[in-house]
Amino acid sequence: MASSPGRPGNLPAEPTSFVGRRAELDQVLRALERARLVTLLGPGGVGKTRLALRAADRARPLFPDGVWLVELSGLRAPESLPCVIAETLRLPGRRVDDPAGFLADRLAASELLLVLDTCEHLVHACAMLAERLLTAAPGLRVLTTSRESLNLVGEHLVPVPPLAVPCPRDGTAPTGSAGDAAPLCDSVTLFAERAGASSPGFTVAPGNHAAVCALCRRLEGIPLALELAADRLPAMPVEEIVERLSDRFHVLTGADGPYGASWTGGRRHRTLRAAITWSHDLCMPAERMLWARLSVFPGGFDLAAAESVCADGDLPADELVDVLTMLVDKSVVRFDPGAGRYQMLDTLREYGAERLDEAGETGPLRRRHRDHYAALADRAARERLGPHESCWTRRLRSEEGNLRAALEWSLATPGAKASGLRLAVALLDR
Ligand SMILES: Nc1ncnc2c1ncn2[C@@H]1O[C@H](COP(=O)(O)OP(=O)(O)OP(=O)(O)O)[C@@H](O)[C@H]1O
Ligand SMILES: [Mg+2]
Known part of the structure; x- marks a missing residue:
């Protein structure tokens, strides 16, 4: 789905x-x-993100000046949004x-078409800017993904439901769902595809x-x-995953949770949280230590960055790559071989950030993260105006x-202005 050459845009x-x-x-x-x-x-x-990327790709012919994805999950300062x-x-x-x-x-x-991905922590700033841009630019359309609406007049909300689940009676797709004509419904198809990848030879069969x-x-x-559940298959059969998850859910997602069972956003949030906690x-x-530490990288990272920021006496640098590979196998971290970079999904990164906070490591890790990128900025300043300019x-x-x-x-942080x-x-030199 990468943007075709010669066409403006940056869809990855x-x-x-x-699926579906x-x-x-x-x-x-x-x-x-x-x-x-x-x-x-x-x-x-x-x-939401996967659906937005698909929709944006399909909509490309309608936008001569391209379809542009702006990933906002790592951005904390609302005033930086226009830049x-x-x-x-x-x-x-x-x-x-x-x-x-x-x-x-x-x-x-x-x-x-501007795709603003992950707006919930900046809804107000996104709303104000979207309104201003849409007024100024009649040929502009904005597609956002968010856990909260932007609350603007004229905003068209499309709720994203989970994938269809099978009927309890016979395991077929529920009537009227998108998976009607298919033998498996979408959630089963997704599970089967991911399970087949983590556990080669796995298929959904009568047994x-x-x-x-x-x-x-x-x-x-x-x-x-x-x-996350599919990535457990090499270690245990499906029946055991169901059993263990069910035990777990009784503890973590009892009907009297903070949101009440009727608010499905809340209930789903608890279901996902229980699945992540189980996986954790x-x-x-x-692996848990590295999961928490890697949460300081909002924009993905390469192996050298992970080693320089996350390794220490408790997690030696020469073991880090093995631990990282195990997190990739468990779908906690994703590796893009083309770019040679690793990335963590937002929800898993947020979970890791909470664990990092609990361990009292947020300050030290963010300092190491800052030091690593300040050193990179220094090297860029020294080497950029030479034969390697485009690389930099x-x-x-x-x-x-x-x-x-x-x-x-x-x-x-007081005293950190020089590295800032x-x-x-x-950032200006990019
Ligand atoms: N239709 C789909 N087909 C295949 N995989 C999917 C589909 N929808 C979601 N996924 C996978 O599920 C995971 C979560 O999806 P995604 O990142 O799009 O969720 P999200 O709603 O944007 O979450 P967040 O609010 O944390 O940003 C990803 O690994 C994604 O690749
Ligand atoms: Mg998303």
């Missing part, structure tokens, strides 16, 4: 196979025809006094069909929860999320 290739969502895709595309701001709404791990968008769109020039006005002017005559269906129902069809509990201590530009671009996070940490300045220069 999809990391894994895509025919009806939802049609719904998003119809919404984009009618409304200029469309928000895909749903709890963590339900599949991040302008930088992602590679708009030349800048106006320090009014970055939103600059962006509005530059986009005024553009016909493009395990009932257990797989029970598992998909137990996990309420939430894609991320299904993926089954990790070895070193690419590198700094891929580290944008990390440079920004390191800069924010420096600005918020070096990081700011590196």
Whole structure:
């Protein structure tokens, strides 16, 4: 799904196979025809980002100036939003006094689709900016993903449900669902695909069909929860996963939870949380430690960064790659071999950040993260204006999320202004 050469845009290739969502895709595309701001709404791990990327790819022919993805999960400072968008769109020039006005002017005559992924922690800033840009640029459409609506007049909300789960009676897809004509419904298909990848030779057959269906129902069809469960297969059979998860869910998702059973967003959140906690509990201590520590990288990372930031006496550098590989096998971390980079899904990163806080390691780890990227910024400053300029530009671009996070940490920490300045220069130089 990577953007075709010569066409503007920056949609990434999809990391894994895509399942179902025919009806939802049609719904998003119809919404984009009618409304200029469309928000895909749903709890963590339900599949908003994947659906947005698919829909954006399908919508590409409608936008001569391209389809642009702006990933906001690593961004903490709302005032940086216009700059991040302008930088992602590679708009030349800048106006320090009014970055939103600059962006509005530059986009005024553009016909493009802006995909703002992960808006929930910046809803207000996203709403204000979207309103301003949509007023200034009649050819612009905005597609957002969020756990909360932007609450704007004219915003078209598309709720993203989990994947269809099988009927308790016979395991078929529920009547009226997108999976009607298929022998398996979408949650079962997703589980089977991920299970086949983690446990080669695995198929859904009459002998395990009932257990797989029970598992998909137990996990309420939430894609991320299904993926985490599928990665347990090499260690235990499906029947045991269902049994252990069910025990676990009685403890963690009793009907009297904080949100009440009727609020499905809340219930699904608890289901996913229970699945993540279960997955976390089954990790070895070193894997848990690395999971927590890697949460300081909002923008993905390479092995050298993981080693320099996360290794210490408790987690020696020469063992780190093995522990990291185990986290990749468990789908906690994803590896992109083309880019040579690792990435963690937001929901799993947030979970890791909570564990890091509990361990009292957030401060030290963020300092090491800042030191690593300040050193990278220094090297860039020394080596960039030489034969490797384009390499450095690419590198700094891929580290944008990390440079920004390191800069924010420096600005918020007394005595860290000098490194902040070096990081700011590196960000400007990209
Ligand atoms: N239709 C789908 N087909 C295949 N995989 C999917 C599908 N939907 C979601 N997934 C997988 O499930 C996981 C969670 O999906 P995604 O990241 O899109 O969720 P999200 O709603 O954006 O979560 P968050 O709120 O944390 O950003 C990912 O690993 C994704 O690849
Ligand atoms: Mg997402």
